[in-house]
Amino acid sequence: MxxxxxxxxxxxxxxxxxxxxxxxxxxxxxxxxxxxxxxxxxxxxxxxxxxxxxxxxxxxxxxxxxxxxxxxxxxxxxxxxxxxxxxxxxxxxxxxxxxxxxxxxxxxxxxxxxxxxxxxxxDEEYRNALSIGHTACHLASLALNRALADRWTKEVRVDGLGEPDFDGAAIASSLIRENGSTDVFRLNKSLRRKGFAADGLAEQLAAIEAATGATLAAWISEDAPVHIDVAGPGLTDRRSWVADLAEASVSIPCGGTHVSALSELGSLTVTLELADVDGTPTLTMLTDATG
CATH class of the missing domain: 2.40.30.130 (Elongation Factor Tu (Ef-tu); domain 3)
Structure with a gap:
């Protein structure tokens, strides 16, 4: 053929x-x-x-x-x-x-x-573990955007909930793991020129981590439904992850797999780590489903 x-x-x-x-x-x-x-x-x-x-x-x-x-x-x-x-x-x-x-x-x-x-x-068990990890990744990115919203000094693109889109502006890499994700953000000069204030971030990291976790806990308690919007059946047809949160329905372009409701995540823990990589400050977010 x-x-x-x-x-x-x-x-x-x-x-x-x-x-x-x-x-x-x-x-x-x-x-x-x-x-x-x-x-x-x-x-x-x-x-x-x-x-x-x-x-x-x-x-x-x-x-x-x-x-x-x-x-x-x-x-x-x-x-x-x-x-x-x-x-x-x-x-x-x-x-x-x-x-x-x-x-x-x-x-x-x-x-x-x-x-x-x-x-x-x-393999359904492995698929489900990755789906939990991918949904957790998207939800955590929205929660982190909210926790960092007051660090922007200029108007920037917003996410689906109207918060400054730190994730979209700073993401360097994202890895979906079984029941979790690892996201790395570059706090480089370009990001700072866009209006992100990185000064004092280390001192406030614990508070930002706690705020992110609290937002996630509130959203998961709602047990919002999750689905994938598809424009067509083909591999390259546009697809988006959609979560119908109580405050708004939020959408993120995505070609991965996901759970059907936030309750399937159980609970989420978020750990934030600051480091210097080849002279560039980076922020790593480890998100893990523990339920």
């Missing part, structure tokens, strides 16, 4: 962890594994452009009853002639004339062939 001309249909935004699929294309990759492209998948891939949430753990069940381990799922793209995987993708998502696909990487001797029908089965 030829390379697909349309994006992979993705089912994980709706919470799916199992689906039937057709193998559209097989192709060896330089590291010795085989890339398997399906017409649709419940398996969440890692995106090299913003690899905050990693790959799901999954297997294929073949029609003959064999189980094929998916060692990694990665966002890939094709122009119809060549398949580019992960960091090798040369264009931005949504580029005209390109199809963006989920490359399921398996061992080269895996018992799958083009045209086969397989069942994708995702």
């Amino acid at each position: 030829t390379l697909p001309a349309t994006d992979t249909v993705v089912l994980y935004p709706a919470g799916s962890t199992r689906n039937g699929a057709v193998v559209l294309h097989l192709e060896p990759v330089p590291d010795g594994r085989m890339a398997v492209l399906l017409d649709e998948t419940a398996c969440h891939p890692v995106d090299a452009g913003w690899p905050d949430q990693g790959t799901d753990r999954a297997v294929f069940l073949t029609s003959t009853g064999e189980e094929v381990a998916v060692t990694e799922a990665v966002v890939a793209a094709t122009d119809g002639e060549t398949l580019f995987i992960g960091a090798d993708v040369p264009v931005r998502k949504g580029e005209e004339g390109w199809a963006f696909v989920v490359a399921h990487l398996v061992t080269p001797d895996a018992a799958v062939s083009e045209g086969d029908e397989v069942t994708v089965v995702v």
Whole structure:
């Protein structure tokens, strides 16, 4: 079969962890594994452009009853002639004339062939742990924005709750872990020029941490529903995380997976740490679900 001309249909935004699929294309990759492209998948891939949430753990069940381990799922793209995987993708998502696909990487001797029908089965426990971590990450970013709101001396872009968007302005990296996240913010000269006052932050860090935690506890007690808004079924169709808090419904663009209600987080603890990285002050937020 030829390379697909349309994006992979993705089912994980709706919470799916199992689906039937057709193998559209097989192709060896330089590291010795085989890339398997399906017409649709419940398996969440890692995106090299913003690899905050990693790959799901999954297997294929073949029609003959064999189980094929998916060692990694990665966002890939094709122009119809060549398949580019992960960091090798040369264009931005949504580029005209390109199809963006989920490359399921398996061992080269895996018992799958083009045209086969397989069942994708995702590890539900691991998926749920990552979903808790990702929802916790978004909620904590909003709470931190609120706790730091009085440190801005200029008008800046606001978040979905109307607070100065420190997270959006300062984020350097985000890592979704099982039941938590690690977010690193750069307090560089550019941020300070935008109006963020970093002076005295170390002395106030404990109070900021406590304020962030208190906001999170209040929101979780509401047990607000959470869902993913989707513009379409394809891998590159716009998706957003939405939490219907009592004060407002808030939305953040996101391609990851999430819980369906804030009560699933149990309780959250936030730890803030200041450090100097190559001469640049950084603030690290560790968010962990403990319930």
